[in-house]
Structures are given as C-alpha cells and as structure tokens.
Amino acid sequence: DTGVSQDPRHKITKRGQNVTFRCDPISEHNRLYWYRQTLGQGPEFLTYFQNEAQLEKSRLLSDRFSAERPKGSFSTLEIQRTEQGDSAMYLCASSPGGRVGATGTQYFGPGTRLLVL
C-alpha cells in the first residue's frame, strides 16, 4: 500500500513533555500538510510544505510547535512542553503540487492521536 502513513498512531504523554510525530507522504507527492482535529470538529490547518520548504503556517502553530521536512520526503511535527489543550488527532495529508487547474485533492493518513495528561 502506498498511502500516507503516520507514526505513532497513539501517543500518551505527561504535560510538559516533548513529543514528535512522523508522516510519510505518498512517494510522488511534493506537498505535505499537517492538520489538527479535536473531538467533534473538522480538521484545522497547521502548516504545509512544498518539497522541503515550509510555505505556510497557521496562527494555531504556536512557538511550541515545529515542523520539518528534510529532503522533501517524510515530515516531523514536534510539540514542545505539551499542554492538555494539545490533546487532539494530528492528521497528515499529501498532494501532488502543480498548476492551478490540476487536482487539488489531498490524501490523508490515519492520524496520530495525542493525549496529554
């Protein structure tokens, strides 16, 4: 299967600890997105990469959050000094880049569910 994969699928941590999540996009996709989804809500955009360049960041992405995509392949999302409000599902999605008019479809991974105690 060549879909988007995320690791770990579940993470429980104590408040104040750092956590890191990994996303492996579909191999030929040069765009990678991170979203956060809280219970009963739609996903909210966090940040996005075109290849290795981080092109857009949401206001939701506080300075405790950092994302990287070295070499334009997999991406990591790190949360430092976790807070209980960080508890959520963190979703990764990838899409082909390209001109306006090309498909804008994003394909989602299974998500990483974070619980901060």
Place this chain on the structure above:
Amino acid sequence: AQTVTQSQPEMSVQEAETVTLSCTYDTSESDYYLFWYKQPPSRQMILVIRQEAYKQQNATENRFSVNFQKAAKSFSLKISDSQLGDAAMYFCAYRSEPHALNFGKGTSLLVTP
C-alpha cells in the same frame, strides 16, 4: 478568510433511501476546489467526491453526487441508495490553490436498517 458552513450536525437516513447533506461557503476567489470527505468512526478520512469551481457540470461518483451552485456558494452532497457502510462523519471542504483545506464542522450521518 474562507469559511465553510455545514448547518446539519446530524442526519439520519434509512437504508436504500436518499439523503442530502448541505454545505455553504464564503470566498472571494474565482478558482477553487470543493470536496466532500468521509471519516468513519476511528478510521481514516477518505475522499468522497471533488468539484472544480470552473466546471459547471456537477460531479458524480457512483451513488454520490453534488449540487454545486456557484453563485449561491452552495455545495450539497446527495447519497443515493444509502448503505450501512455510509454511516460516518462527512466533512465539506474548500481549497484555493496553493492553500490548505478549510473544513466545515461536519455532519454525522446515521444509516438505519
């Protein structure tokens, strides 16, 4: 900023019947994409159907079709011949190149036998 509104938090449909989920959006862009995603309980979000704003013809994928009204900024999803496996959270989403998806809050669809 673009906003997406799904006014139906929950909908219910009987197996084999048809149901329509509503979505409206607000944008000043002329080129954009609209999507319906399905998220079954504790499972992965998957694409149901996509509509490019420049296309006047409504998209159709098997039992799923949309009613895209660009002037009214409306994008509803019709599910025909509903099946038990259609039960899920359905999210309407908007995207303009090159930005990320803006999602609505979702509609929970219950399918009863």
